[in-house]
Amino acid sequence: MTPPExxxxxxxxxxxAVSSCAHGGLKVLRKRADFLAAARARRQGTPAxxxxxxxxxxxxxxxxxxxxxxxxxxxxxxxxxxxxxxxAVAREVLHIxxxxxxxxxxxxxxxxxxxxxxxxxxxxxxxxxxxxRGRA
RNA sequence: GCGGAGGGCCGGAUGGCCGCGGCGGCCCGCAAGGGGCGUCGAGGAAAGUCCGGACUCCACAAGACAACGGUGCCGGGUAACGCCCGGCCGGGGUAACCCGAGGGAAAGCGCCACAGAAAACAGACCGCCCCGGCCUUGUGCCAGGGUAAGGGUGAAACGGUGGGGUAAGAGCCCACCGCGGGACGGGUAACCGGACCGGCACGGCAAGCCCCACCGGGAGCAAUGCCAAAUAGGGACCGCACGUGGGGUCAGGUCGGGGAUUUCGGUCCCGGAUACCGCCCGCAGGCACGUUUUGGCCCGGCGGUCCGGGUUGGCAGCUAGAGGCGUGUUGGCAACAGCAUGUCGAGAGGAAUGGUCAUCCAGCCCCGGAUCCUGGUCCGGGGUGGACAGAAUCCGGCUUAUAGGCCCUCCGCGCAC
Numbered sequence: 001m002t003p004p005e006x007x008x009x010x011x012x013x014x015x016x017a018v019s020s021c022a023h024g025g026l027k028v029l030r031k032r033a034d035f036l037a038a039a040r041a042r043r044q045g046t047p048a049x050x051x052x053x054x055x056x057x058x059x060x061x062x063x064x065x066x067x068x069x070x071x072x073x074x075x076x077x078x079x080x081x082x083x084x085x086x087x088a089v090a091r092e093v094l095h096i097x098x099x100x101x102x103x104x105x106x107x108x109x110x111x112x113x114x115x116x117x118x119x120x121x122x123x124x125x126x127x128x129x130x131x132x133r134g135r136a
Numbered sequence: 137g138c139g140g141a142g143g144g145c146c147g148g149a150u151g152g153c154c155g156c157g158g159c160g161g162c163c164c165g166c167a168a169g170g171g172g173c174g175u176c177g178a179g180g181a182a183a184g185u186c187c188g189g190a191c192u193c194c195a196c197a198a199g200a201c202a203a204c205g206g207u208g209c210c211g212g213g214u215a216a217c218g219c220c221c222g223g224c225c226g227g228g229g230u231a232a233c234c235c236g237a238g239g240g241a242a243a244g245c246g247c248c249a250c251a252g253a254a255a256a257c258a259g260a261c262c263g264c265c266c267c268g269g270c271c272u273u274g275u276g277c278c279a280g281g282g283u284a285a286g287g288g289u290g291a292a293a294c295g296g297u298g299g300g301g302u303a304a305g306a307g308c309c310c311a312c313c314g315c316g317g318g319a320c321g322g323g324u325a326a327c328c329g330g331a332c333c334g335g336c337a338c339g340g341c342a343a344g345c346c347c348c349a350c351c352g353g354g355a356g357c358a359a360u361g362c363c364a365a366a367u368a369g370g371g372a373c374c375g376c377a378c379g380u381g382g383g384g385u386c387a388g389g390u391c392g393g394g395g396a397u398u399u400c401g402g403u404c405c406c407g408g409a410u411a412c413c414g415c416c417c418g419c420a421g422g423c424a425c426g427u428u429u430u431g432g433c434c435c436g437g438c439g440g441u442c443c444g445g446g447u448u449g450g451c452a453g454c455u456a457g458a459g460g461c462g463u464g465u466u467g468g469c470a471a472c473a474g475c476a477u478g479u480c481g482a483g484a485g486g487a488a489u490g491g492u493c494a495u496c497c498a499g500c501c502c503c504g505g506a507u508c509c510u511g512g513u514c515c516g517g518g519g520u521g522g523a524c525a526g527a528a529u530c531c532g533g534c535u536u537a538u539a540g541g542c543c544c545u546c547c548g549c550g551c552a553c
Contacts, residue, residue, distance in 0.1 A: 030486060031449090032412075039413050046419065066486070068413055076183090076526050080490090084156095088491040091155070107413055118492065127419080 029066030029103060038066070038105040044131045046124035048116040049086060050107035053099075053132040061100035065090050069108035082108035089122050097129040104129075
């Protein structure tokens with residue numbers, strides 16, 4: 001089993017489990033370096049997720065997004081569930097509230113990401129995106 | 137009807153809206169690309185990674201020896217197995233049935249706690265018996281000898297019960313049981329039965345070491361093969377140069393910056409980093425540096441050709457195989473095998489197989505009513521609500537997790553006939 005999981009701040013040569021499907025105009029982060037870069041940039045917490053955002057400063061106006069859930073979130077089923085909800089909400093919200101030319105990484109939290117009401121989950125993401133943009 | 141045993145199966149359903157991965161057409165476009173359609177897309181354990189294989193690479197040379205590890209009643213099945221089937225033996229249960237690392241203790245070593253006189257060349261504590269001596273004649277003491285029935289300990293005490301026998305006893309003798317050997321018979325075998333013989337010898341632990349037989353070379357798809365990039369770095373050869381410029385690192389200083397403290401003169405501290413989803417904080421944010429210079433130490437020029445490795449990315453491996461499932465049939469008690477026929481067929485890669493909203497169905501809880509009588513059954517309404525768990529090269533097993541439910545066979549008891 002164990003697909004590459006979030007390393008839990010250990011040595012860390014295994015990348016965390018992240019989905020990669022395309023999301024209607026959104027591109028998906030697949031490279032480890034992109035995740036590292038995003039992790040070093042701005043971040044914003046909400047009850048159901050952590051959002052990292054980074055202006056790539058290149059000419060490409062597309063929005064890219066990655067998802068990640070460490071083992072803290074739970075077993076494989078729980079992590080998949082959390083990522084899928086994040087993916088669904090990102091597809092719905094990001095092309096409206098996200099900024100062109102940015103990378104975003106959505107990080108799942110234990111329990112909350114899977115349990116939170118879908119409407120509230122959506123509001124969390126919108127709120128986080130606004131905060132990140134306001135700071136740019 | 138109650139209680140129990142064995143086996144098999146399911147693992148919520150339907151629909152709307154919006155999506156994802158593979159494959160194959162179609163439409164638009166010079167192309168890059170865009171749009172749309174069809175089709176397939178998680179489990180019984182996908183899990184643990186505990187066995188057995190396939191497949192790769194490495195090593196070795198015939199399959200070797202040693203070491204180490206594994207297996208361990210018998211027969212069969214299988215590609216193989218530590219798996220499965222059938223049988224045997226031992227133990228448990230009234231029974232259906234269940235459980236058992238179940239070779240060797242007569243190769244050797246070791247261990248057998250506590251208790252007990254004694255725990256493995258047997259031996260004799262309390263006893264029992266005989267003979268002798270002493271005197272204070274007694275249910276006495278001392279010495280010698282014969283015993284192991286009785287007492288008591290233990291998981292286990294060198295056969296058991298009864299009778300004969302004896303000074304007391306003892307397989308000393310006898311019967312039965314047990315034990316050892318065993319002609320012969322049955323069975324492929326484990327093993328079973330056993331005429332007869334033996335007077336009893338051979339305690340247990342091999343899940344302590346060990347012995348015997350059989351099996352095993354190692355690492356694993358992050359294997360392995362191919363391509364590209366940056367051109368950073370290593371080696372060889374050739375040619376041209378022989379420079380004080382460059383890079384790294386450590387220590388200190390200057391100027392600005394931040395912080396602490398102050399008698400406002402100053403003094404001290406910070407000045408980090410390939411930091412893999414972090415931490416503080418608590419829904420708001422923060423964890424903050426830049427410029428220049430001196431000295432020490434280390435590295436060492438440019439171009440060309442070739443070789444081997446690493447990194448990153450891509451492609452292959454990658455899913456049709458000892459294939460799964462259904463039906464029929466043949467052989468077999470069965471596992472299983474053969475034949476015929478039908479049907480199914482994920483391949484991701486920071487990792488798709490979904491998100492969301494309704495309605496329904498199990499289950500559970502509450503309320504009202506009816507009925508037998510204090511718990512069920514039926515009707516109506518409301519609420520709640522579905523376990524364990526996610527393919528990662530692929531198969532065969534084992535083990536473990538699992539809400540709730542369904543089916544079949546069998547056993548015991550009760551009632552009725």
